[in-house]
Amino acid sequence: MKSEILYPGAFPMVRVELAAGENIKAESGAMVACSPTIDIESKMEGGFLGALSRKFLTGEKFFFQTLRASRGPGEALLAPTVPGEIAVLELDGVNEYMVQKDGFLAGADAIVIESQMQSMSRGLLGGEGFFILKISGKGMLVLNSFGAIHKIELKPNQEYIVDNSHLVAWSSTTSYNIEKATSGWVASFTSGEGFVCRFRGPGLVYIQSRNPGSFGAWIRQFIPVSE
Amino acid sequence: MIPNALCFGEEFPASGAPCFVQVGTEGLTIAFEANEDDGVKETTQFSALTVSAGGIDHDHLVVKWNSARSERTLYLRNPDVIQAFREAVPDHLDAPLAQVAERVRQVRHRRRLVWGIVGGAILSTALSLWLGLDILVEVAVSRIPVEWEQKLGESAYRDFLAHQDVVKEGPGVAAVEEMTHRLTEQIQNNPYKFQVTVVKSDVINAFALPGGYVVVFTGLMKKAESGEEVAGVLSHELNHVLQRHGLERIVKSAGLLTVVAIVFGNQQGLIGMMKQLGVELLTLKFGREQETEADLKGLALLQRAKIDPSGMIRFFERLSEKDEGRMEWLSTHPMSAARADRLKTEQAALSKTLPEPFTFDWKQVQASLGSQPVAVP
Structure with a gap:
């Protein structure tokens, strides 16, 4: 399985080459185009209950699509719904990533996707919701973001502060606390940051350069109000 | 590996x-x-x-x-x-x-605890709102003075009677008055002055408005085989008034905010609300629990008034057996075998008293209501 990011930037696609018999799972609706040798199947990842919990808990889609090169080798073009970059990670079987609910685009068949409940403070204030995806296993993982994806590398005990709602994925070896952006409550909110996530290494943190919630609020002012 | x-x-x-x-x-x-x-x-x-x-x-x-x-x-x-x-x-x-x-144990424990507390808080809030509403409605209703209730009922009553053929005198009216008198005599601390009016109509129905205004249709009287049967329906309707079921329904349908306003003494809100709801009084439907309460209290009242309660049960049973045309009382008082059975059990539990018959002859009363038989479509 080989992958290549086409048109990197705001409107990228990822091309995945599949050898005969190989398959890849992707977010429902992610397929843009594919070779005629590839069959598209729909699958409830993690069984019915798993799919149900993913749908209701994380807001992710109930079904994933499986693209299978059942009639010989071929390629598939995949793209996310929102404008933003795509990142391809290679999972080695030990590394695990927590992925915010809209961050998953596609993954090799051997990767495992589970819903995980966050702690109350992280769920309430972290901006990623109460439920996130925990992705483990071995193989390719394709993430998508809103805006550009930036990778932060943290050494053991190294700290970094990320505004909430900018998170895409983070290693399970990192940890984070939610805290006020500034020392005072008023300044925290007037500064426009409110709450931030203080990450502590080791591990990787992938962040997105735009905040979907803020963008939504910004664009709302241009939408005419219906009578 | x-x-x-x-x-x-x-x-x-x-x-x-x-x-x-x-x-x-x-x-x-x-x-x-x-x-x-x-x-x-x-x-x-x-x-x-x-x-x-x-x-x-x-x-x-x-x-x-x-x-x-x-x-x-x-x-x-x-x-x-x-x-x-x-x-x-x-x-x-x-x-x-x-x-x-x-x-590790602490972190897991704390997380479970927090989720448990939050989940429990959400559940108990929902539950207490659900259960508490009934109590709140009761409190609100108890704060409404009887005079207001009477004003409210009276205006709806007058509006209704203005378009009806009221039977003003005769053996039918006398019979209903006798029943009402025997029943209301037995009500202790009665704040209501009951007014029972007989209306000429083939509709088999009777209803009560808040404040003690009761209407009995001649259709119902013709259908009944004895005065005790009519007295049973009357006792049921009187108890809707005494238990303030109409007000409860109004307050409940007006919503939580109005209820809270009444409890905390915002009377202007109540007056406005009552004006708005005046028209709806006639179409008011009681809840199942209210019907059961009116049944049981009605039965006890009959017993105290020494009116044979089996008349009430017999009439209910007959109504439930066949739907003979325009039995409007049925549409607001759904009959079921269970309801009659419950009354029978309740009656069996009551101490036996010797019923005293009415002074009127029921066949003569019925004859005075007009020879026209009940319309069967």
Whole structure:
């Protein structure tokens, strides 16, 4: 399985080459185009209950699509719904990533996707919701973001502060606390940051350069109000 | 073979180097290649190690030491490796390991506790709103003065009677008055002045408005086979008034905010609301619980008034047997065998008193209502 990011930037696609018999799972609706040798199947990842919990808990889609090169080798073009970059990670079987609910685009068949409940403070204030995806296993993982994806590398005990709602994925070896952006409550909110996530290494943190919630609020002012 | 740990250090990538950890009798051995003979292997004595809990959910065992090259940090998740490690380590690491285990337990416990508390709070709020509404409605209703209730009922009553053929006198009216008198005599601390009006109509119905205004249609009187049967319906309707069922329905349908306003004495809101709802009084439907209450209290009232209660039950049973045309009383008072059965059980439980018959002859009363038989479409 080989992958290549086409048109990197705001409107990228990822091309995945599949050898005969190989398959890849992707977010429902992610397929843009594919070779005629590839069959598209729909699958409830993690069984019915798993799919149900993913749908209701994380807001992710109930079904994933499986693209299978059942009639010989071929390629598939995949793209996310929102404008933003795509990142391809290679999972080695030990590394695990927590992925915010809209961050998953596609993954090799051997990767495992589970819903995980966050702690109350992280769920309430972290901006990623109460439920996130925990992705483990071995193989390719394709993430998508809103805006550009930036990778932060943290050494053991190294700290970094990320505004909430900018998170895409983070290693399970990192940890984070939610805290006020500034020392005072008023300044925290007037500064426009409110709450931030203080990450502590080791591990990787992938962040997105735009905040979907803020963008939504910004664009709302241009939408005419219906009578 | 899949690596079982991640090793962090100066020369490794930030995501950590996947490695193979083996627990020996003297220390830990880490290898970066699956094949034991290949690549670099590092062995560290247990005495050089420190342990802590780490990771996003504090569920990793973090082992640190200083190697010749740099500080090494090992993140362990594999339960088998952690178990082997716990069994092999010398005494000086027992206490820190116990602390790590305790920390993991604490984090899990705290998370469950917080979710439990929040979930419980949401559930109990919903439940108390659901259950508390009935109590709140009762409180609100008890704060409404009877005079207001009477004004409210009176205007609806007058509006209704203005378009009806009211029977003003005759044996029918006298009979109903006698029943009403016998029943209301037995009501203790009665704040209501009951007004019962007979209306000429073939509709088999009777209804009560808040404040004590009761209407009995001649259709119902013609259908009844004895005065006791009519008295049963009357007793039921009087108890809707006495239990203020109409007000309860109004207040409930007006919503929680109005209820709260009434409880805290905002009377203007109530007056406005009553004006709005005046028209709806005639179409008011009582709830199942209210019907049961009116049934049981009605039965007890009949008993006290020494009117044979089996008349009430018989009439209910007959109504439930066949739907003969325009039985409007049925549409607002759904009959069921269970309802009649319940009344029978209740009647059996009541002490036996000798009923006193009415002074009128029911066949003559019926004859006076007009020879026209009940319309059957």
